[in-house]
Amino acid sequence: MVDYLYDGSFEGFLTCIYDHYYKEKASGIFSSENYQPSMLNLFIEVETDGEKASKVYTAIETKISSYDLQRIYRVFLSSIDNREDLLLNYIRLGFKEGSKISLLHGNPYVSPVEKAEKKVTFEVHRLFGLLRFSVLESGILYAVIDPDHDILEFLADHFSDRYKNDPFIIHDQRRNKALVAQSGQWYITDFTEKTLPRLSKNEKEYRALWKEYFQSIAIKERTNPRCQKNFMPVRYWKHLTEI
Template sequence: MIDIAYTYDGSLEGLLCAIFASYANKEDPTDVVSSTALQARLGQTVREVETDMAVALRVQKGICRRCGPLVFDAVKTASLSDEPHTGSIVYRFVRFAMARHTPHDCTGCPRTMRCGGLCTRNQKNSVLGDLAHPIVAPFQKLNRSVYNERHRMMQFLRFEHLEGDVWFAQCNPAASVVPLVMDWFAGRFNTQAFMIYDEVHHLAGVYEGKDWYLVKTDSLILPERSAEERVMQAAWKRFYDTIAVESRYNPELRRQFMPKRLWKNIVEMKETLPGSEIAL
């Protein structure tokens, strides 16, 4: 048996193309990894898979047709993880799901289409519900970790009002979850323009009042904070520090509920606020 590794560009489309290549070449690669995370073993054959949108769309339709749209949504979510073995885990799950051919069925469930394909209520035959299977278990673990990171971003994103009436938030998530939070924030900002920038994955989600889109960029040139924003940040920081009860300070509990890696983008956790007009 030949030890083969497939590499792709790290995107969902690239991963789908790698899955297609495994079927087309009649191969079962040992590893499916992004090109930046590859650590080839001695004697391992490496095949680089080019991203082709037409091929990726073909695989997407095939998964939706054979396994159901919720299974593909789960594949899409899991692919956003930063875990180094994400590609291999998703690849093995797709092969398993396609072989099982059991679409996720929400018939009769009160949570229809709102579980993200993760719940197992009334869905005993769903491949997503086979949580004890050694292929499904790590896949669902990836899914949960991505959704947990999405939830953290919904909690801890802090928007700033910039000149030009634009709201801006910067984050450093442990998974590329900006695509998963844009709909949620767009529904709440309604017609107000905003931008969320992921400084880890160099990805910006931009909403202009009607639709949102993603932009891949390594740097941003932003307007200055508005005068009102500088005043409000300083006031919020002072309020946060004032209501703190020193005798109940518990740094371990704080880090548990508010991961320290996120603090640099949270206003109340900054030591100083650059450009503030109010002394702290």
């Protein structure tokens, strides 16, 4: 067996799955960027192949289920350690068990994937409520996030539908990319703050008013920091306009 190295893309990962079945068995699958070579492990750099990836994609959808295909994709975009190996084991079991794999909650190959998916899904739903937009001088709505997982794509449909008439940018600061949307259409692109317009004058005034309102309605005697942190973890506070 051999370690497979790939370019970090989902298509590259699926190419490794293809080679696992039709070439040499994989002892592990790793992103080339993060791989630490060892004299004890052999490795192969796998070139992403769209045709191979498409075949594996279709095989997962038909031989396991479309539900599990979506689960695999969500977990792939997580920041969970060794997610590729977790998914390799899950896919191998899925090809044996079919669609009933999602019912095998206690299986050691299923349980960690379920837990990883829940973490991604939970963060998506949390940001539906915690994401804050500001208005730039250009009139574009702009929000900054720093999520644990790579979830921009999962925010797209929700906010594109909610702001159909307003162009907006959701900037994933940790990964230097952004979701850009207008008129219900969206795409994801590389992004930095270097070319970002400044906040509009009205936005600065609204922020000051919002902070004043937030402070004025607070009842100091009923403040419960522990409860606040449970519903709104501290790591999200830096991007909240009311704090």
